[in-house]
Amino acid sequence: MNRLATVFADTRAHNRAALIPYVTAGDPSPLLTVPLMHTLVDAGADVIELGVPFSDPMADGPVIQRATERALTYSVTMRNVLEMVMDFRRQNQQTPVVLMGYANPIEAMGIEQFAREAASAGVDGVLTVDYPAEEAQPITDALAEVGLANIFLVSPTTPYAREQAVLKQASGFIYYVSLRGVTGAALSDLDEVRAKVEELKAQSSLPVGVGFGIRDAETAQKMSAFADAVVIGSSLITAMEEVAPQGDAAVLAAAYGLLSPIRAVLQR
Amino acid sequence: MDYTQYPDARGHFGPYGGIFAPETLMHPLAELTEAYAKYRVDPDFLAEFEADLQHYVGRPTPLYHAQRLSAHLGGAQIHFKREDLNHTGAHKINNTIGQAMLAKRMGKTRIIAETGAGQHGVASATVAARMGLECVVYMGAEDVARQAPNVARMKMLGATVVAVESGTKTLKDALNEAMRDWVTNVDNTYYIIGTVAGPHPYPMLVRDFQSVIGRETKQQSLTQLGRLPDAIIACVGGGSNAMGLFYDFLNNDGVAIYGVEAGGDGVETGRHAAPLCAGRPGVLHGNRTYLMQDDNGQIIGTHSISAGLDYPGVGPELSFLKDTGRANFVAITDDEAMEGFRLMTRMEGIIPALETSHAIAYATKLAPELSKHQHIVVNLSGRGDKDMNTIARIEGWTL
Known part of the structure; x- marks a missing residue:
């Protein structure tokens, strides 16, 4: 069983939702990314979503745009991100790492080459915002070849027929975008989210995580009642951003401080 | 080789084109493709487009x-x-007339656009004014500075001009910001892309209107x-x-x-x-x-x-x-x-x-x-x- 399946089997067995924090690789600085990943695990992260910086993050809100721009001041590349994962794996062989980003850095490396290097670095899954199911078959095949999950977004605007097409290629888990909007926007209607998550779970045995717009423990707890995982991104980055001038230790403490109370409320 | 065969049904011109869009936009894009397939052969639509090109443009x-x-x-x-x-x-109005007609038939009340030189922004603000639609134009902050007369024209026409400060502050960043707006307001908003780029069907429909x-x-x-x-x-x-x-x-x-x-x-x-x-x-x-x-x-x-x-x-x-x-x-x-x-x-x-x-x-x-x-x-x-x-x-x- 791969790392993602192991984690979700474990959280299911313990009747809780998995915690998936998102950080952008290289933010606030490339040297801090691996220590930050270990801190996230210490704070209770079950899976780490690691953003691959891209110059044109068209689906991201201002918070993750800023994180991306900070990372790009260090010219963080896809290969740098894979090196960070490799480095993380020296101490941690259990926690799955999912790369989240955009198609072009993958295209620049070549899809097959990327899949091979990601697998050997210790990546577990890949989520590419601008590879929808219609254009994703080449990367789905390349990732499957090396045993990596291709993780897809499903949104409130995804009709039932499209869900079917997405589920045909999806593996690892389904990432349900809980709002119409970019990352970090305000969450709208919890009942709508619940209905859609339950619709997805009825069609697939894959776990369904929920993200975009989960800002605090209270919302996370509500989501955890029906979602298999909650993703925390923009609010985590904001917490770190606020203390960044105080140095690396403050950044790590802020990440820990934001996540651990959320982790505590995910037990159903 | 018959070039009129392109794009294929999925928007590909050989290896190029396609629909590399975030999931939230996939259904709206499918709706647009469907609407355009209907209206591109609709005699009333075509007659109105022709008449506007003649008497308004x-x-x-x-x-x-x-x-x-x-x-x-x-x-x-x-x-x-x-x-x-x-x-x-400029030529930009040929396209904005056609797309605004689509927007109206699709029941959208708000249009957004990106612009570089401001010509497409002005053409979008113009058709929005004429059709009574709300209009927001995204423009890189650098372009706002160097194309001031067009910024003034858009404002006179009642459009909101948003100066985009992210990235390189030019056209590509305006496009990113317009996409973000569309993802957020997809229910009531029509995105008038000004050029033959973007996800399918835009490259095809902008080409057709031009x-x-x-x-x-x-x-x-x-x-x-x-x-x-x-x-x-x-x-x-x-x-x-x-x-x-x-x-x-x-x-x-x-x-x-x-x-x-x-x-x-x-x-x-x-x-x-x-x-x-x-x-x-x-x-x-x-x-x-x-x-x-x-x-x-x-x-x-x-x-x-x-x-x-x-x-x-x-x-x-x-x-x-x-x-x-x-x-x-x-x-x-x-x-x-x-x-x-x-x-x-x-x-x-x-x-x-x-x-x-x-x-x-x-x-x-x-x-x-x-x-x-x-x-x-x-x-x-x-x-x-x-x-x-x-x-x-x-x-x-x-x-």
Whole structure:
């Protein structure tokens, strides 16, 4: 069983939702990314979503745009991100790492080459915002070849027929975008989210995580009642951003401080 | 090869194009594809579009024989397709009329647009005003500064102009921001993309709405010249005026096609906006196409005197035409474009946009290589009033 399946089997067995924090690789600085990943695990992260910086993050809100721009001041590349994962794996062989980003850095490396290097670095899954199911078959095949999950977004605007097409290629888990909007926007209607998550779970045995717009423990707890995982991104980055001038230790403490109370409320 | 077969049902022009969009936009894009498939053959829709082009835009635009410029260059006869005479001063309105008609039929109450030089923003604000739709235009902060007259026009027309401060503060960042708006407000909002780029069906539908340029040019060539031109030339930023002129000629092998990209300080300097001349294929803004990018797939900053050409990508159909060899792509530097601008203004009494000046500059290179009995058509895609500030600065004048 791969790392993602192991984690979700474990959280299911313990009747809780998995915690998936998102950080952008290289933010606030490339040297801090691996220590930050270990801190996230210490704070209770079950899976780490690691953003691959891209110059044109068209689906991201201002918070993750800023994180991306900070990372790009260090010219963080896809290969740098894979090196960070490799480095993380020296101490941690259990926690799955999912790369989240955009198609072009993958295209620049070549899809097959990327899949091979990601697998050997210790990546577990890949989520590419601008590879929808219609254009994703080449990367789905390349990732499957090396045993990596291709993780897809499903949104409130995804009709039932499209869900079917997405589920045909999806593996690892389904990432349900809980709002119409970019990352970090305000969450709208919890009942709508619940209905859609339950619709997805009825069609697939894959776990369904929920993200975009989960800002605090209270919302996370509500989501955890029906979602298999909650993703925390923009609010985590904001917490770190606020203390960044105080140095690396403050950044790590802020990440820990934001996540651990959320982790505590995910037990159903 | 029959070029009218493209794109295929999934929006591909050979390996280019497609729908590389975030999941939230996939269903709205499918709805747009469906609506367009219905209305592109709907007699009422087409009649309304035709009538608007005639009575509101002022079509057909003339095909003007620039005799003095042709004689000065001593080669082929140069003719200008006068898109600068359209209402709002550029070809952009052909497309915004068509898309606003779609928006209205799809029940959308709000339109958004991105703009570089501001011509598409003005054309969008114009149709929004006329149709009573709310309009928000995203424009890179750098472009807001260098295209002030167009910003003022959009505001007069009632549009909200949002200066985009992220990234390079130019057209690509305006496009990112417009996409983010659309993702957020997808239920009531129609996104009028101004060029033949973006996810399918935009490259196709923008091309179709602009293809009136080439259809008229073909008719006018047959009437005025007694035959088709030997060469057609258009500047290429995203490529809407180029595809508009080229499309009806793609299956006419005897007509040479030239797309002119912004060479900036010179393609060899790296400071330019010429992805077809010096880029490689990748994925950006919803489609696969030639891009200006570094080895790691990051999009790199572009440079051009002209805000409308300052874009690191290009429409996927133009990438396809490059690979098939049907069209030739060349680059014209900032300085060469300024020379073309001066020559055109002084010899023909027409003040062209700086974007268009790139196409004119290439015509001045090509014409002398051809005989006096040959004919070149240049798409005079827009007028230059909006560039007053930039021109005055370069020429050292105080306005």
